[in-house]
Amino acid sequence: MSREKTAVRPAYGKNEKRERLMGYILAAPAVILLVVFTVYPLIYLIYRSLFGGNLIAKDPDFVGIENYQTLFESEDFHKVLTNTLVYTLITVVLTIVLAVIIASWLHSKRNRKLNDITQTFIFTPHIISVVSVSTLFLWLMDSKMGFLNSVLNALGFDSYTFLASPDTALFSIALVMVWKGLGYYVLLIMAALQNIPSNVYEAAEIDDTPKLRTFFKITLPMISPTILFTSVVATISSFKVFDSVSIMTGGGPLNSTNTLVYYIYEYAYRYGKPGQACAAGVILLIFVCAITFLQFKVSKKRVYYQ
């Protein structure tokens, strides 16, 4: 009798206590690691941003918000923020627009087998190291010897400067990262397209609604939650761009591709100003929190949910 009872309701009396304790014990290792590698660093980042000193000094002096003042008065930092925002805007808009178009195209019933092969190829760069993708495009985009310019020349165009000029370098890096990341977003949007119930389209088919209208009036609203989500993911991943900048340009030419994380890295390790680097880190943190918060807000209001 009592045995049956425990079988139905195990969380009972003494058992309940034990159960609770076990819950804590099992979660403890992960909790400790997350506190050590996420919570503590966030707190320390904010704390350290209020101090001066260098990488080696044990007791840096308290400087209050001086590091932030220095940042906002620095023209370099303005440039870095602008670069990061422009880069993010180009990358996110290009990626999402292309991904929606390509996903809808590959979702159509025409040439199904080819659709699958195309999707396999589009996704490939996503699992390749940014190191190799960046190095490869450094070679492809070489302004004198690169393959891309040889194609442009063969078609009768002048050579493009790509990474060699401050006017085109940031855009070139954005193009490379769009190429690399596109497949992932196509994949996510295709998954959303596949989840649209087919009966939604039946009414439109009966009315003979033009395809483009169906796309804008039915398909797009139905996948809007995914578009929002992918935009947020793309925005955050663009904000933290580092590897490609570090390998392709090192922030140059003339600071034209210096972005926020690269700036933080350089200020900490090259210029030995960890306080200022941490202050810039706090600004990145604020950006990431703001975007995540915005996602929550917007997704509650505007987006169509079934």
Added chain:
Amino acid sequence: MKERNKVLDGGLNILDIVGKLVLIVVMAFPFFWMISTALKTLGETLLYPPSLLPESPQWSNFAEVFKTIPVGQYLVNSLIVCVSVVLLQYLIIVPAAYSLSKYDYKAKPLVFALVMLGQMIPMQITFLPIYFMFSDLGLMDTYVALIIPFISNPFGIFMLRQYFLQVPSEVIEAAKLDNASDIKIMFKVMMPMVRPALVTIGLLSFISNWNNYFWPLIMTSQDAYRTLPIGIALLKDADTLQRWNIIMAGNLLLVLPMLGLYVVASRKIRNAFVYSGIK
């Protein structure tokens, strides 16, 4: 009229095929160029306009990579880090996910919030404090520094929790009647039921650790602990002559294992990434 529609449709079909082939070429050509360059002679890489294929493949370029940088050491380090992260993380994330799905306690929402926070905050924000911490502890240039920050994989906890929630509680109750301990139930009963999730998590973390550049760049300064992406990036700087054939050969060593994995398990990998994106 019908005849005209048919012609129009045929035309559209050809356009559709051509468009998709162009897309495939755009995605695949850079990889072809990497392989082609890696097999050229130095002289061939200096031709402009470049030749599409090497006259005869220069396999010795790969040997030249091994002479320029200690690739073997980098490769071993990469494998040690990737395999350790993949295996050790299960010891952390399986209990955490099990706790979050099948136990009741007061701080559970807080633990869950912590996991979500971990998922939200990128390492590009937390790296400096962790660098200071590891410096103070003398952990710079160690495998520990490359492995530990990744084994609490918040995405893994989140995904496993979803899977555990779907396992009916009756299964656990039945095991409890047999007097199985919590730990035994977790490893012997629950884990086998969520094998697909474990594979997905393992695949994703292997791929991301294999490709990781940012973290080992900050945590290592000696060849003894550098991983392959760092080594290959150094090759570009180490090779002062900018021998693109050698640089591309080196990069192929970094790329080929991933391409091989993708050829073998393309659908599985894509499904894993879909899951990581949808949640």
